[in-house]
Amino acid sequence: MADAVIEIVGPDELPLIVDLYNRIFRPIKDVAAFRRRYLGRHNVLQMIARVRDEPVGFFLGFELKPDTFFAWYYGVLPEYRRLGIGQQLLEAVHAWARQHDYEWVRFECQNAHRALMHLALQHGYDIVGLRWDSGIGDNLIIFEKNLTDDTN
8 A cells, every 4th residue: 555645735736736637537638627617616625645755646626515525536647546545535535524514525426437436435425316427428426425424
């Protein structure tokens, strides 16, 4: 298991996060696309996971509603997967959300991202719905976790 350092970063680190995003996901996006998504969002959270000072993963999220935090993107570079970094990011997000009085964390996941689905289920997330995303032409599975439930 990798011992990643998870750090909360500010807006100046968005270009690094976008670089990580583009090394993991398709289609690629530019910084402006992320800034547009943040417009009007409350409590934007950006985290970077580092191993030996090298950025290897990231998290992006924001408030969906006053009691619910939306985990917009989790990502770990392929060569650093299966080392527990995704789990460390997930746990850091949960800790931050609890500190900020959120009761729920929600995210959406494509069926193809099985590792994230397994991780979510192992950490007490429930599948609460399905949503068609016309941008990707596929269904997204909606996961939600009650942070006030101390079992996970």
